[in-house]
Amino acid sequence: MSNETVFVKILDKEYQVACPREERQALQQSAQLLDERMKAIRNTGAVIGLERIAVMAALNLSHELLQAKTGSTAASNENELRRLHEKLEQALKAAD
Structure with a gap:
C-alpha cells in the first residue's frame, strides 16, 4: 500500500495530503x-x-456521525445539531 500526494481545496486554500491510492x-x-x-x-x-x-x-x-451510529431519527438529529450549534456560538461569543 503506497501513499500518494493529493491536493484538496478548502475555503479557497489548497492543502497537500498524503493518503493511500x-x-x-x-x-x-x-x-x-x-x-x-x-x-x-x-x-x-x-x-x-x-x-x-x-x-x-x-x-x-462529528455529531452527525455519532447520531448516525446510534440510529437517531432525522428530526431529533436536526434539533440536536441546532442546539449544539447555538451552544457553540454562545461559547465563541463569550470567548471574544
Missing part, C-alpha cells in the same frame, strides 16, 4: 463535504475566523 476518492469527497460545510458556516456571518469555522464544521460533522 485506494483512499484518494474518499479523501476528495471528504474534503468537498468539509469545504461545503465550512462555506455554509462562514456565509451565516455568525462565526468569524478560519479556526472557529473549522471547529464548528468538525463538531457538526
Whole structure:
C-alpha cells in the first residue's frame, strides 16, 4: 500500500495530503463535504475566523456521525445539531 500526494481545496486554500491510492476518492469527497460545510458556516456571518469555522464544521460533522451510529431519527438529529450549534456560538461569543 503506497501513499500518494493529493491536493484538496478548502475555503479557497489548497492543502497537500498524503493518503493511500485506494483512499484518494474518499479523501476528495471528504474534503468537498468539509469545504461545503465550512462555506455554509462562514456565509451565516455568525462565526468569524478560519479556526472557529473549522471547529464548528468538525463538531457538526462529528455529531452527525455519532447520531448516525446510534440510529437517531432525522428530526431529533436536526434539533440536536441546532442546539449544539447555538451552544457553540454562545461559547465563541463569550470567548471574544
